[in-house]
Amino acid sequence: MNPILRAVFEPGFFASAPVRVALLAGGMAALVSGIVGTFAVLRGQSYAGHALADISVTGGSASFLIGITPLWGFAGVSVVAAAAMDLIGVQRRRGRDLATGIVRGAALGLAALFLYWGTTSTSTTGATITVLFGSIFTISGSSTAVAALLGVTALGIVAGLYRPLLLSSASPELAFARGIPVRATGSLCLIAIALAVSLSALTIGAILSTALLVGPAAAGLRLTSKPGLAILWSAVIGLAATWLGVLLAYDSYYWPPAHQGWPVSFFVVALVLVFYLLAQFGRPAGTRRDKAVARQAEAGA
Amino acid sequence: MADRDVVRTAEPGLAADREETLAVAGVGVRLGGREVLHDVRFSIRAGEFVGLIGSNGAGKTTLLRVILGLQKPATGQVRIGGAARAGRGTAVGYVPQKIELDPDMPLRARDLVGLGLDGNRFGIPMPSRGRRERVTEMLHAVGAAAFADARVGTLSGGEQQRVMIAHALISEPRLLLLDEPLANLDIRSEQEIVSLLARISKERGIAVLISAHEINPLLPVMDRVVYMADGRAASGTTGEVVRPEVLTRLYGHHVDVIHLHGRVSVVPGQDDEPASGSRDDTHVLHADPAAPALDKAEGRR
Amino acid sequence: MLSGFMVNTWIVATIVAVVAGAVGFFVVLRGSAFVADALPTGAFAGAAGASLIGVSTLVGLGVFSLLGALGIGWLGRRGRQDVATALTLVMMLGLGSLFLSFSGQYASEVYSLMFGEVLGISVNEVAPVAFLGAVSVAALAVIYRPLLLTSVMPALGESRGIRAARVETLFLVVLALATSMALPVVGALLIFSLMIGPPAAARSFTDTPALAIGLSVVIAIGTVWAAIAASYQTNWPVGFFVGALGAVWYAVGRAATARRRSRQRARAASEHAGYARQAATVRT
Numbered sequence: 001m002n003p004i005l006r007a008v009f010e011p012g013f014f015a016s017a018p019v020r021v022a023l024l025a026g027g028m029a030a031l032v033s034g035i036v037g038t039f040a041v042l043r044g045q046s047y048a049g050h051a052l053a054d055i056s057v058t059g060g061s062a063s064f065l066i067g068i069t070p071l072w073g074f075a076g077v078s079v080v081a082a083a084a085m086d087l088i089g090v091q092r093r094r095g096r097d098l099a100t101g102i103v104r105g106a107a108l109g110l111a112a113l114f115l116y117w118g119t120t121s122t123s124t125t126g127a128t129i130t131v132l133f134g135s136i137f138t139i140s141g142s143s144t145a146v147a148a149l150l151g152v153t154a155l156g157i158v159a160g161l162y163r164p165l166l167l168s169s170a171s172p173e174l175a176f177a178r179g180i181p182v183r184a185t186g187s188l189c190l191i192a193i194a195l196a197v198s199l200s201a202l203t204i205g206a207i208l209s210t211a212l213l214v215g216p217a218a219a220g221l222r223l224t225s226k227p228g229l230a231i232l233w234s235a236v237i238g239l240a241a242t243w244l245g246v247l248l249a250y251d252s253y254y255w256p257p258a259h260q261g262w263p264v265s266f267f268v269v270a271l272v273l274v275f276y277l278l279a280q281f282g283r284p285a286g287t288r289r290d291k292a293v294a295r296q297a298e299a300g301a
Numbered sequence: 302m303a304d305r306d307v308v309r310t311a312e313p314g315l316a317a318d319r320e321e322t323l324a325v326a327g328v329g330v331r332l333g334g335r336e337v338l339h340d341v342r343f344s345i346r347a348g349e350f351v352g353l354i355g356s357n358g359a360g361k362t363t364l365l366r367v368i369l370g371l372q373k374p375a376t377g378q379v380r381i382g383g384a385a386r387a388g389r390g391t392a393v394g395y396v397p398q399k400i401e402l403d404p405d406m407p408l409r410a411r412d413l414v415g416l417g418l419d420g421n422r423f424g425i426p427m428p429s430r431g432r433r434e435r436v437t438e439m440l441h442a443v444g445a446a447a448f449a450d451a452r453v454g455t456l457s458g459g460e461q462q463r464v465m466i467a468h469a470l471i472s473e474p475r476l477l478l479l480d481e482p483l484a485n486l487d488i489r490s491e492q493e494i495v496s497l498l499a500r501i502s503k504e505r506g507i508a509v510l511i512s513a514h515e516i517n518p519l520l521p522v523m524d525r526v527v528y529m530a531d532g533r534a535a536s537g538t539t540g541e542v543v544r545p546e547v548l549t550r551l552y553g554h555h556v557d558v559i560h561l562h563g564r565v566s567v568v569p570g571q572d573d574e575p576a577s578g579s580r581d582d583t584h585v586l587h588a589d590p591a592a593p594a595l596d597k598a599e600g601r602r
Numbered sequence: 603m604l605s606g607f608m609v610n611t612w613i614v615a616t617i618v619a620v621v622a623g624a625v626g627f628f629v630v631l632r633g634s635a636f637v638a639d640a641l642p643t644g645a646f647a648g649a650a651g652a653s654l655i656g657v658s659t660l661v662g663l664g665v666f667s668l669l670g671a672l673g674i675g676w677l678g679r680r681g682r683q684d685v686a687t688a689l690t691l692v693m694m695l696g697l698g699s700l701f702l703s704f705s706g707q708y709a710s711e712v713y714s715l716m717f718g719e720v721l722g723i724s725v726n727e728v729a730p731v732a733f734l735g736a737v738s739v740a741a742l743a744v745i746y747r748p749l750l751l752t753s754v755m756p757a758l759g760e761s762r763g764i765r766a767a768r769v770e771t772l773f774l775v776v777l778a779l780a781t782s783m784a785l786p787v788v789g790a791l792l793i794f795s796l797m798i799g800p801p802a803a804a805r806s807f808t809d810t811p812a813l814a815i816g817l818s819v820v821i822a823i824g825t826v827w828a829a830i831a832a833s834y835q836t837n838w839p840v841g842f843f844v845g846a847l848g849a850v851w852y853a854v855g856r857a858a859t860a861r862r863r864s865r866q867r868a869r870a871a872s873e874h875a876g877y878a879r880q881a882a883t884v885r886t
Contacts, residue, residue, distance in 0.1 A: 046684040047636035050691070088856075098798060101635040102852045105795030116839050207699065211692040218685040238851020239856075263703050269696030274687055280681055397757035405859055406631065407805040407814040408754055420751035425743045452809050453754075455866070468758070487857040512613050 025203040032239035037217035051104040055211035058111035081195035154195035215272035219279035241271040322508035325378030343536035353512040355529030394469030404454035417468035459490030623822035624704035624798035640691040647698025733784035799848030803855035
């Protein structure tokens with residue numbers, strides 16, 4: 001076998017079952033997050049996405065307390081939180097961020113309470129760490145089917161609302177004038193985001209959930225001004241970062257210092273950041289022109 | 302008027318220099334590969350009220366930014382009170398374009414005006430009665446006493462403009478710049494703001510440069526006008542500048558000037574033939590004999 | 603509850619509340635809720651790193667929250683602010699998970715750093731917290747006027763020579779300071795609740811910035827005291843009470859604002875009616 005290939009793909013990579021599950025679940029999460037994330041970034045809802053990921057994890061930890069399947073804990077709670085944010089949030093972005101923060105604070109306070117109740121008999125710390133830094137290699141194969149359902153729903157919402165969503169994200173007034181129910185569209189979009197991040201949180205953890213929602217989408221939007229193309233770029237970059245991350249994590253098994261392998265989260269996040277920075281700075285002529293045009297536009301009157 | 306002309310042409314150098322609060326000499330600016338300002342020159346003396354007229358994209362805001370020192374000109378220079386701009390000080394008061402303010406923001410009109418005195422200073426603020434009295438006096442002078450304690454985000458357009466003017470004036474500048482202060486104001490507020498500015502200009506001997514895209518509200522009080530189109534400027538009295546020949550050369554295509562009931566309308570002309578003569582014919586464009594030339598300035602030094 | 607070993611907790615908590623209330627006023631004014639939320643979460647990774655190399659947790663927190671603040675500022679100037687915050691946050695969290703994988707010893711502190719630990723404050727933590735608190739408040743006082751002006755109207759600040767980027771960086775540094783010093787008491791995840799709940803309420807009750815800051819501090823202090831007392835009685839985590847009270851204060855603020863606006867509208871309407879009546883009488 002080609003020595004380079006052998007160096008890149010450590011032996012046993014494709015044969016390992018956990019790796020296959022990781023690639024599948026991670027790929028699915030990356031795909032859904034990349035697509036839905038483009039709208040999240042367009043609408044300036046990165047914070048909401050992040051908050052919903054953490055809240056979703058809260059739901060997950062609460063679910064084992066109440067004894068329901070983790071999935072419904074993850075998904076259900078985040079959808080409820082999304083509805084809450086939407087209800088109390090205001091249209092102006094600052095008001096929205098404030099409402100998001102308050103909801104997240106309250107939800108995390110509840111999470112603290114649940115963790116305290118649920119784990120007084122067992123180790124609190126282990127649960128907290130899994131909850132916050134949960135890793136891709138610990139999911140079970142059975143939950144991937146249900147996760148797929150979440151993903152499909154989220155994609156369905158976004159696909160069904162594609163044009164109204166684009167228009168109302170670009171200009172709510174214009175959309176309103178054309179008879180688009182801007183408020184309802186926004187709520188549905190937020191629910192789609194909630195589903196997407198709960199799928200991610202379930203399979204790959206809260207950190208990656210935010211990273212894959214925001215990073216590839218932001219990079220895609222930097223690379224092109226055509227929304228459809230940006231979505232495509234976002235999905236591709238998300239997938240690339242995730243799969244490369246899984247590969248690197250597998251390859252790092254014998255790396256120092258612990259010789260247990262470095263966590264996937266680290267690799268994927270680092271790759272997402274690298275791709276974003278490349279998209280941001282990798283086109284110097286474009287950026288300079290953009291900046292000059294922007295300066296001209298604001299000075300133009 | 303004739304006497305002043307004689308004095309000026311006899312001693313073009315020193316007399317003009319001492320009287321000039323603002324001198325714009327051959328200023329040119331390039332942004333994003335486009336020439337946004339070309340050889341703009343005019344001057345303003347103390348107590349003069351000058352309108353900067355032009356439509357969007359004519360270069361008004363860029364010119365204001367150059368005067369403020371926020372934009373470096375590619376050619377030419379700006380002199381305030383005879384001295385070339387070294388840094389940014391408080392000699393120039395500035396009222397930016399009206400922006401949407403958060404009505405929930407806890408900042409009263411008098412707080413914003415107070416920041417006009419020391420808003421740029423680091424260091425621990427000490428309340429003083431003298432400061433409070435100056436603020437109150439300034440608010441009275443602009444007719445804003447009635448809403449001095451209202452939140453700035455809740456003020457109407459005209460009210461906000463008065464507060465902004467007070468903010469700019471309280472540091473006792475020699476030159477006051479206003480960027481489209483009349484935009485989006487109802488007619489009564491428009492008239493009130495214009496007469497307020499004219500009164501302040503005469504009473505305090507402040508040179509006022511106010512940009513607008515409509516000349517008529519300013520006609521009753523303007524001493525001179527600077528008419529801009531496509532980065533080029535023509536300066537002089539209204540009678541000198543607002544003439545078909547001058548404006549045709551400025552715009553580069555035929556325009557007509559209609560006088561009706563003491564108001565002026567500049568409309569595109571009937572013929573499609575392009576204007577004759579070069580647009581860089583400076584002695585037609587600069588009808589103002591006091592407009593400083595770059596070479597004259599250098600010769601004097 | 604007020605016995606000897608709890609005194610440290612009360613003192614530290616009060617200092618934290620003062621700083622959070624003051625800094626939080628600007629967080630709400632500038633719409634930086636996400637940044638105030640992301641910094642403590644990201645600073646977490648610093649605590650893990652600190653335990654790795656054997657430095658005090660507070661130092662690790664401080665360094666990482668500072669790096670995070672600078673990262674957010676730098677990225678934010680070149681792209682969208684919320685994207686910059688999100689990416690800086692996940693990068694720090696990713697590093698945190700890396701550090702966690704290297705060492706196993708950090709685990710015991712995770713819970714208390716996340717959600718707050720009422721009994722966890724020892725006497726030698728009081729001095730550094732007091733010092734950092736004093737520095738934060740002093741720094742905020744020094745940049746108060748330019749920060750206020752540039753937050754309200756950047757164009758005005760620009761015209762007077764205030765470089766918005768520099769003031770923003772200074773503010774982010776103060777925010778990082780406040781974050782790292784508040785973590786041990788209230789916990790990473792809830793410190794920002796203290797930074798946005800009380801100021802959001804305070805701004806509804808007063809029109810003046812100085813009073814709003816003062817009220818915000820008072821409300822924050824009240825919140826922390828109530829949370830500690832409740833936590834002490836029920837043994838539930840402090841963070842829960844802070845999060846819940848933050849939401850309550852926000853709701854109170856919203857209600858007060860709504861009432862103020864409807865009263866304003868009623869007043870305006872009656873003024874109009876008054877003018878109309880005047881005009882009618884004049885005409886007749």
